[in-house]
Amino acid sequence: FFHADPHPGNMIRTPDGRLAILDFGLMAEIDNNIKYGMVEAISHLIHRDYEAIVYDFVTLEFIPPGTNLSPILPVLSNVFDQALEGGGAKSINFQDLAGDLAQITFDYPFRIPPYFAL
Known part of the structure; x- marks a missing residue:
């Protein structure tokens, strides 16, 4: 759950x-795939492995399988770099991060999976 x-x-x-x-x-x-995907995404964020996060977003169903990920990587890298500056993961303003990620959904093929729309 x-x-x-x-x-x-x-x-x-x-x-x-x-x-x-x-x-x-x-x-x-x-399901377990989503559960482990969440853990991996957090780990990749902490380690600033943004290329892996793009693939995590596919696993987590935010990006449809088969999407060309190369134009998305620099945009997500910029968003996550801004979120992590000034103190790393402890200082992330999740409200600002969510707003920045929401803006990306207008330009790239993102979707909100049902489990996340709570």
Whole structure:
């Protein structure tokens, strides 16, 4: 499962140490390919491996398979470089990053997969 709003009001730890979900409103079931793709994308972002992130976006269904990725790479590299400047991954303003990525969707064949539209 993917929970898009994890906070103490939506989840608790049970006395025996398990996680109990209280609010299922922003949840979706994702397959292992997507789950591992998310982990890999975060790792590639931290290591500034933008070429790999472009392929991660295909795995994560943001870019359709078969798309020519070469014109997308420099644009994404610029967006991620701007997001990471001034402190690395800890200092990313995700609202600004989301806005920049949203702008790219007008110029390149991006789509928002259903699991992400929570």
